Every structure is written in C-alpha cells, then in structure tokens.
Amino acid sequence: MNTLIVSALLRPRNQMALILALLLSLSTPVQAAAPKAGAKCTKAGSTATAGGMKFTCIKSGTKLVWNKGVAIKASPKPSPTPTRTQTLDASPSPASTSLIEREAWEFTYLKIWNELEKAQNQGSFPFDYKLSPNVNQEKAKESIAAYDKAMKLWMAILSGEKVSPVVWAIMSEKDYAWWKQVVDEQEGKSANYAWNPTTNMLGHCQLSSTIFCGYGNAFKANTSEYKFLQYNVIGSNYASSPNANTVNHESVHFYQLSVVQSFPSDLPCWYVEGQASLYGGALEFDLTSNRFSSIRQRNNFKSIVRQYQPNADSYVPKEWVEVLKNMYYPHISCSSQQDYFKYALGMFVWEYLYQQFGPQVMHQVLLDFKTGWSFNETLQMRLGVTLDQLNDELATHLVEVFSKSQPKSTIAPTPKPRPKPTFTPTSTPTPRPTPTPTPERSPDDLNGLSCSKENEIIKNSQGEFWCLKFGERYQWAKNNPDPNAKRTP
Numbered sequence: 039m040n041t042l043i044v045s046a047l048l049r050p051r052n053q054m055a056l057i058l059a060l061l062l063s064l065s066t067p068v069q070a071a072a073p074k075a076g077a078k079c080t081k082a083g084s085t086a087t088a089g090g091m092k093f094t095c096i097k098s099g100t101k102l103v104w105n106k107g108v109a110i111k112a113s114p115k116p117s118p119t120p121t122r123t124q125t126l127d128a129s130p131s132p133a134s135t136s137l138i139e140r141e142a143w144e145f146t147y148l149k150i151w152n153e154l155e156k157a158q159n160q161g162s163f164p165f166d167y168k169l170s171p172n173v174n175q176e177k178a179k180e181s182i183a184a185y186d187k188a189m190k191l192w193m194a195i196l197s198g199e200k201v202s203p204v205v206w207a208i209m210s211e212k213d214y215a216w217w218k219q220v221v222d223e224q225e226g227k228s229a230n231y232a233w234n235p236t237t238n239m240l241g242h243c244q245l246s247s248t249i250f251c252g253y254g255n256a257f258k259a260n261t262s263e264y265k266f267l268q269y270n271v272i273g274s275n276y277a278s279s280p281n282a283n284t285v286n287h288e289s290v291h292f293y294q295l296s297v298v299q300s301f302p303s304d305l306p307c308w309y310v311e312g313q314a315s316l317y318g319g320a321l322e323f324d325l326t327s328n329r330f331s332s333i334r335q336r337n338n339f340k341s342i343v344r345q346y347q348p349n350a351d352s353y354v355p356k357e358w359v360e361v362l363k364n365m366y367y368p369h370i371s372c373s374s375q376q377d378y379f380k381y382a383l384g385m386f387v388w389e390y391l392y393q394q395f396g397p398q399v400m401h402q403v404l405l406d407f408k409t410g411w412s413f414n415e416t417l418q419m420r421l422g423v424t425l426d427q428l429n430d431e432l433a434t435h436l437v438e439v440f441s442k443s444q445p446k447s448t449i450a451p452t453p454k455p456r457p458k459p460t461f462t463p464t465s466t467p468t469p470r471p472t473p474t475p476t477p478e479r480s481p482d483d484l485n486g487l488s489c490s491k492e493n494e495i496i497k498n499s500q501g502e503f504w505c506l507k508f509g510e511r512y513q514w515a516k517n518n519p520d521p522n523a524k525r526t527p
C-alpha cells in the first residue's frame with residue numbers, strides 16, 4: 039500500500055488512526071506486553087525497551103526469553119503501551135489487529151473497508167453524467183463524489199477491464215421536458231418513458247421536492263449497443279447527504295450491470311442483492327471506530343431473516359439447504375412479498391463467498407456470466423464446487439451465523455483448503471438469448487422502494503403502502519400482501 043497516496047485521500051476522521059498506525063509500524067516488532075527479564079518472547083534477536091532497559095530476545099534451552107537487559111543511557115523512548123495498540127486496528131497489517139478478538143465476519147468487513155481505502159488512487163468509473171440545468175448543483179456534486187469514491191473499489195477489481203457505458207442523468211422534479219429529451223436521445227425508438235407527468239411518478243417514485251429517487255434501465259441487453267441508464271431526481275428541497283450504505287449498495291449494481299447485461303437463468307435470487315447488501319453493510323460504518331454500529335447493522339439483517347424464517351436460530355444445516363434450494367423465482371422467498379429476505383440472507387451468503395474465495399475469484403464468476411456460462415458451470419470452474427456442495431457449505435455457515443455464540447479470534451479465519459478447480463465444461467457457452475422482459479411493474483407498486491417518513495401511508499391503484507423501518511432504511515411495504523385480496527381498480 040502506498041501510504042502517502044492513501045493518507046492524502048483519507049477523510050480527516052481516519053487520519054489519526056492512520057498516523058498512529060504508521061507510528062506503530064515504524065517501531066521495532068510489536069510486543070503484546072512490556073518485556074521483563076526471563077519472560078517469554080517470540081522472535082530471537084528482537085529487542086524491546088521498558089523502564090529504561092533494553093531487552094533482547096534470546097534462546098534459553100528450547101524457549102525464547104528476554105535477557106536481563108541493559109540500561110539505556112539516553113532518556114528512554116516510551117514504548118507502545120498495550121492500550122494504545124488496542125486502538126490501532128485501522129492498519130491493514132495483521133500485527134496491529136492481533137489484540138482484538140473478533141468474530142469471523144468482522145475481518146470480512148475490515149477487508150472490504152480496506153479495499154475501498156486502498157482503491158482511492160484508482161481512476162474514476164466512466165459514468166457518462168448528464169446534469170439538468172435545474173438540478174441542485176451542490177447536491178448533485180455531493181452524490182457524484184460519493185459514488186465516485188464508492189466505484190473506485192470496483193475500478194480496482196475491474197483493473198482495466200472494458201465495461202459497458204453507464205449513463206447517469208440527474209435532474210430535479212421540475213425537469214420533465216429535459217428528461218424526455220435525454221430519453222429520446224439515449225433510448226430512441228425503444229424508449230422507456232418511466233416518468234408519468236400526470237401522476238408525477240418516476241418509475242416507482244412519487245416525485246416531490248424533497249425526494250431522492252430514481253430508476254435504472256438496461257438498454258438493449260445482449261447486443262453490442264448495450265448500455266445501462268440510470269435516472270435520478272434530486273428534489274429541489276432535498277437536504278440529506280448521501281447514505282454510505284445506499285451508495286455502496288447501488289455501486290455494486292453499477293459494477294454488476296456494467297460487466298454483465300443479463301444473468302444466467304439458474305442464478306439464485308440471493309446473488310445480485312446479496313452482494314450489494316454485503317458491501318453496503320460493510321461500508322456503512324467504520325468497524326474500527328464504530329464497531330457497535332456495524333454490529334447493530336448486521337444484527338438488523340439477522341432480524342430480517344428471522345421475519346421470514348422464525349426458527350432460523352435453531353436450524354440445522356439440512357433446514358438451511360431447503361431454504362437455499364427455494365431461492366429461485368417464482369418461489370415466495372424470491373418474491374416481492376419477501377423482498378428483504380433475499381437481501382438479508384444474500385448478505386450472509388456473500389460473507390461466506392467473500393471469506394472463502396475473495397473478491398477476485400468472485401469477479402471471475404461475474405465475467406463467466408458475461409461469457410454465457412450457467413451458474414452451476416461457473417461454480418465448478420471457478421470455485422471447484424457444484425451447486426449442491428456450495429449449498430451444503432452455505433448451510434453450515436448459516437448455522438454458525440445464527441448460533442448463539444460465535445467463536446472469536448484475533449486473526450482472520452483461513453479459507454478452507456481447496457484443490458484447484460479442474461472442471462472443464464464439455465459444451466461451449468451458449469450465448470444467452472435476450473431475456474424475456476420482466477412483466478412491467480406498475481408505477482404504483484411502491485413495495486420495497488425507499489420512503490422518508492415513518493408510518494406515512496399512501497393509497498393508490500396497487501393498494502395501501504406503509505413507510506416502515508427496515509434495518510437502517512425506511513421503505514414502503516405493502517399493507518395487504520394477500521394475493522387474493524381485492525384490489526381497487
């Protein structure tokens with residue numbers, strides 16, 4: 039890591055941690071406790087000072103111990119005290135995290151956080167921004183800066199890989215005419231006119247002066263003209279700052295959609311939202327300085343899983359396998375009635391994928407989707423497991439996630455040793471046909487969209503929607519999920 043570049047880009051609140059980390063890494067090997075003559079040490083030849091004495095680690099029989107020490111003439115430098123090293127876990131080096139006992143997932147969050155910081159010397163993701171003349175320029179810039187930072191993590195993963203264009207139009211709720219012009223220009227004859235000027239709905243958003251909302255459109259998927267179009271309205275009175283969870287979550291989708299135009303048909307529904315939820319969750323709070331918020335955030339995801347699987351805490355692997363086997367459309371687990379289930383369960387699944395295989399291998403998986411391989415083929419080629427084997431591993435992981443006490447360690451868990459995948463598919467990948475368009479969702483269907491006022495109720499042609507708190511976010515939830523219920527026309 040080039041610390042100079044990183045420190046120049048770090049936000050102020052992280053600078054102190056970095057400076058402390060640098061101080062520590064410049065000193066001689068870190069010792070957990072002040073040395074004492076005859077006490078155990080770990081590395082022959084290493085030295086440490088305490089109480090004006092300099093001790094050297096020597097071999098005594100089969101043991102390594104501190105020698106009797108020599109007095110230092112100059113005034114002794116203060117040696118790092120254990121309490122100080124406790125605060126130094128912002129450094130990526132394992133030495134400085136070694137004193138804190140953490141659950142396995144925390145190391146994944148720390149790695150992701152570190153990945154984002156390290157990636158800040160990357161170039162920007164090639165968004166093609168289009169700002170309307172009326173949009174609040176300050177708020178638009180704030181959003182762009184937040185996404186620019188978030189996307190650098192993916193620029194590092196992509197490492198020069200060609201991606202499809204992502205056009206991003208940002209406008210105010212008063213810019214209907216401007217939006218229409220952009221859509222005509224970008225989407226031509228097959229334009230998707232998602233803004234209804236009569237109802238003032240934009241996709242699934244009810245526009246107002248205080249909203250930040252939008253929709254995306256994959257244009258001409260599976261053709262050479264493919265591009266991803268994102269349209270956002272920043273209300274003229276919108277005052278909030280970008281939420282790190284949302285920004286990093288949506289950035290994962292920008293990454294996914296800039297690499298692949300459509301996903302294999304055998305892809306479980308936890309995949310796309312699970313990856314986005316993991317990064318959104320891991321990057322919402324700095325685990326090193328705000329550990330409790332991170333833990334709370336993750337516990338909220340457990341609560342969401344329990345809403346749909348009330349016995350999650352006592353499941354044995356076999357029961358999780360059943361849950362995982364049902365994670366396909368149109369099963370209820372993947373339907374909009376259980377919208378958050380795939381996000382939350384997906385996040386825990388992705389914790390495991392990240393920990394076991396790492397982001398580079400998972401990137402290869404995404405590239406294989408682009409080539410046209412199925413999920414099952416890709417798993418065998420890249421991860422060396424079949425779907426059934428993966429589900430078994432995931433089930434064991436989920437039992438651990440929902441068990442009462444989880445093992446803690448001062449070091450990150452090591453991935454399972456695995457033979458190099460040798461699977462070669464006998465067939466060549468079939469270029470995936472253009473996906474059948476998903477049935478148009480009514481713009482009145484607010485289910486799952488974000489809202490801002492808790493307990494606000496909207497009634498429209500699709501029913502009654504309540505603004506409820508899900509985890510850290512407020513989202514519309516359909517009040518009557520009964521499919522047989524009579525809908526108002």
Ligand SMILES: [Zn+2]
Nearest residue numbers: 287291311314
């Ligand atoms: Zn998402």
